[in-house]
Amino acid sequence: MGYSPERRAAVLKRMLPPNNLPVRRLSQEEGISEATLHKWRAQARSKGQLLPDANAGPEGWTSRDKFAAVLETAAMNEADLAEYCRKRGLFAEQIMTWRVACEQANDWDRTSTARMSQATKEEKKRIKELERDLARKDRALAETAALLVLRKKASAIWGGDEDA
Numbered sequence: 001m002g003y004s005p006e007r008r009a010a011v012l013k014r015m016l017p018p019n020n021l022p023v024r025r026l027s028q029e030e031g032i033s034e035a036t037l038h039k040w041r042a043q044a045r046s047k048g049q050l051l052p053d054a055n056a057g058p059e060g061w062t063s064r065d066k067f068a069a070v071l072e073t074a075a076m077n078e079a080d081l082a083e084y085c086r087k088r089g090l091f092a093e094q095i096m097t098w099r100v101a102c103e104q105a106n107d108w109d110r111t112s113t114a115r116m117s118q119a120t121k122e123e124k125k126r127i128k129e130l131e132r133d134l135a136r137k138d139r140a141l142a143e144t145a146a147l148l149v150l151r152k153k154a155s156a157i158w159g160g161d162e163d164a
Helices: 005-015 023-030 034-046 063-073 078-088 092-105 107-158
Strands: none
Touching (some): 005 023, 005 034, 063 078, 063 092, 078 092
16 A cells, blocks of 8 residues: 555654654554554655654664764754754754764774774884894804803813713
């Protein structure tokens, strides 16, 4: 059964704040299957419409919904933002917090790269120290082996005590 775009929009509007009707209840009231309502919501979300889950408060919104809210409010003045928040059951502080989180999300890569660079430098320094220590121990082992060989030769030539 096909539904008109007007009916679909009206039903989707009931999913939005301040109504925030759960899909199950909306399905019972409208006589539309839950699967169809989930599909409509997914399609609307893919087009960038903000449709958070009804049972999730603003802090339970998906990252995508929060980002959409930040984008929708980016150019709003304080009065428009307050009205937007009132309609959706939000606080302006939540939008600002989400905006900061979105701005910092792209800094993660830079911070991660800097942290990895520092770790790489420390690892290179550690490797250099270990190689230096290994070379010192190799020289000491070679010197000890040379002394043992000379001792055996001296004992063979002059006939000394090999156990000493």
